[in-house]
Amino acid sequence: MSLLNVGARALMANQIALQTTGHNIANVNTAGYSRQSVAFQTSAGQNLGNGYIGNGVDVANIVRNFSDLLNRQAAAATAVSSADSVRSQSLNQMQEVFTGGSNGLGSAINDMMNAFADVSSAPTDSSARQVVLTRMSELAARFRSASARLDELDYSTRQQMSSDVNVVNSLAQQVAALNGQISRAVATGQEPNDLLDQRDQLVRDINKYVQTSQVDAGDGSITLFVGGSQPLVLGQSSAKLSVQESTLYPGSGQMSLYFQQGGGQSVELTAGMVGGGEVAGLLQFQNQDLAEGRNLLGRMAIAIGDTLNAQNQQGLTLSGQKGGALFNIPLTTTGSTTGSQWAQPTTPTATVTDSSALKASDYQVVFGTDAPKGKVVRLSDGRTTAFNDLADLKSMNIDGLQFDLKNEGQPGQSVLFKPMASAAHDIQTMVHSGNDLAVANPVAAKIQSLGEATLRLANLQASKGFDASAFPAGTTLSFSANAAGGVDYTISPSPAGVPATGTYISGQPIELAPGLKVTLSGTPTINGAQSDSVSFGPNSFYGSDTGNASSFLALRDAVLFDGSTTLSDGFSTAMAQIGTRTQSAQYAAKLSDSIAKNLESDRTTVSGVNLDEEAAKLLQYQQSYQASAKMLQVAQGIFDSVIQAVGR
Known part of the structure; x- marks a missing residue:
């Protein structure tokens, strides 16, 4: 037996x-x-x-x-890889908005500026003027189109985040249900291997969307945490996640992940708190990368539009009237905050005072408990500017912006400003008749020579900041010999804001008033106390004068961005910034994907079937x-x- x-x-x-x-x-x-x-x-x-x-x-x-260590390492690496991958994919899509070629914004900007050359050579040619208007309309349309494509990216990003969160909520419920089954099986003294595999796979799937940390409860069940300390799964119960606009800055477009357990209060989780997973990558793209793209686009629209508006307003139209704005651009934006003291009509505002000094960034005004009263944070790089009170803040010019909060903030309160985010969304041309292009200078120059004319007018340029109504008619530029054998000039009557005298150098501009420069060539004739002279007065030849058209052309080389980038190179710089960010994201995605694959390979070496x-x-x-x-x-x-x- x-x-x-x-x-x-x-x-x-x-x-x-x-x-x-x-x-x-x-x-x-x-x-x-x-x-x-x-x-x-x-x-x-x-x-x-x-x-x-x-x-x-x-x-x-x-x-x-099974190796618990390798399993957790693989899940964490998967979360990081998923975040980097989805961010890289989104940036690749955004990069398509900032492309070159004949259909890009850069081409439209150059075409518009070059169109002023034909007007400069033929100021009475209506077709040349109409070409300028057409080029302006094309530029505005491309700005709007680029903005619309960014809006589409924003919408699709929000939809994907919402879909991902729904998947996480469903998976969390399944993990909670398996916790119950496993706990009952463990109570019998044996581990249900297949149920454990199913639960671990669900946890790895959750980490593709939201990074989690895991703690064993001791009875066979596990607790999953998101955002560091929020229990997504606790025993046989699961919490809910949702994606909504930030409650700190309503109307700002900034998104956050929210955690809610049962009927309790929602807890806001930022992208940094989420850690990894697709949701974290999408939040980073939506709140940072997409925000930078909108700011770069908006800054270009404001800087170019404001500069061209100012130049047209300096000149005279074909009928002799002062020019008006060429584009409608928002120079004042409101801030987002939950502070009741800043409700309408005392909403905080940020106004563009110098479009050439703008930075492609959002700004946050934060109030503290100690002196100074608060600080303005440039969110693109974290640079701060402190202020003592609201009057002090309003007197500052921070990156070409003036902040007016109207009411004091309490310690811990903050206001978010996005002064450039929507500038390109609704940009339109304001001039619809070629006759309203102000291509004539507001001031005319006349050279009075003692003898044979050797002194010639090379250029007379009025730019932003020149006030033609305050410029004295009959202003004269005269010359005299100096002790060094050179020639000095004198402006009379003595102008305010610029030197009244200086050394004359042929081809070098002479500033007659703030925003008004004249360039002469040749050598003036000097005979004792008398000399050649140049007199200035209102322009009565506005029908044939093209001085302001030449000033428009000169704007191509004017520095409008970051203190060193010209108008014509502005779009190329924006392309480079987005391209650099995209390449960096691609490299991070490749690296994290390699790490995730290696750790998954290590896990399957232990757990996989051969x-x-x-x-x-x-x-x-x-x-x-x-x-x-x-x-x-x-x-x-x-x-x-x-x-x-x-x-x-």
Whole structure:
């Protein structure tokens, strides 16, 4: 009977081993499956007085080949990789808005500026003027189109975040349900390997969207945390996540992830708190990368529009009237805040005072508890400017902006300003008739020569800041010899804001008033106290004068961005900034993807199914099973012989 029991035990143990091996082979392509192995143990021997005789083999346990450390490392790496990957993909889409070529913004800017050359050579040609208007309309349309494409990216990003959050909520509910099943199974003394695999796979799936941390509860269940300390799954209950606009800055467009457990209060989680996963990457893209793209686009629209408006307002139209604005651009924007003291009509505002000093950034005004009263933070790089009170703040010119908060803030309160974010959205041309292009200078120059004219007018340029109404008619520029053998000039009457005298150098501009410069060539004739002179007065030749058109052309080389970038190079600089950010994101995505794949490979090395290995085990256990069956056959034969002998 003992031999029969040993054979029966061996047969059953090897049958279980064969079944486990078959289970491994069947699940070779099952996501998250961990290879299982049979752990054998010797059955307790029987004491016969003269020693212990063996009773065969038992199955001690079905072992799950699993490394908790590698599993958690792989999940964390997957979260980082997912965030980097989705951000890189989104930046690639945004980069398409900032492309070159004939259909890009840069081409439209250059075409518009070059169109002034034809007007400069033929000021009465209506077709040349109409070409300028057409180029202006094309530029405005491309600004609006680029802004619309960024809006589409914003919308699709929000939709994807909402979809991802719904997936996370569903997966969290499944993890909570499995917690209950696993806890009940663990209470029986054995671990349900397949249920554990399912739960671990769900956790890895959650980490693709939101990074989690995991704590074992001791009863077989786990607790999943998001945002550092918010329990997404706690036992058999799960919380809810949602994506909404930031409650700190309503109407700003900034998005945050919100955590809510049961009917409790929602907790706002920023992209930095979320850590990794697609949601974190999309939040970073939406709140930072997309914001920079909008600011770069808006800054170009404001700087170019404001500069061209100011130049046209300096000149005279074909009918002799002062020029008006060419583009409608928002120079004043309101701030976003929850402070009740800043409700309408005392909404905080930021006004553009110098479009050439603008930075492509949002700004945050933060109030503190100690002196100074608060600070203005440039969010693109974190640079701060402190202020003592609201009057002090209003007197400042911060990056070409003037902030007017109207009411004091309490410690901890803040106001968010996005002065450039929507500037390109609704830009339109304001001039629809070529006659309203102010291509004539507001001031005319006349050279009075003592003899043969050697002094010539090279250029007369009125730019932003010149007030033609305050410029005295009859202003004269005269010359005199100096002790060094050179020539000095004198402006009379003495102008305010610029030097009244200086050294004359042929081809070098002379500033007659703030915003008004004249460039002369040649050498003035000087005869004792008398000399050649240049007189200035209102321009009565506005029908044929093209001085302001030349000033428009000169704007191509005017520095409008970051203190060093010209108008014509502004779009190229924006392309370079977005391109650099995109390349950096691509590199980060490749690196994190490589790390995630390596860690996943390490995990599957421990947990994955190797078909060659399982095939070898299948043969091994098959032979063991056959040998066990043979043992039963031998035991049966012995038992039959004993029965026959006893029966005689």
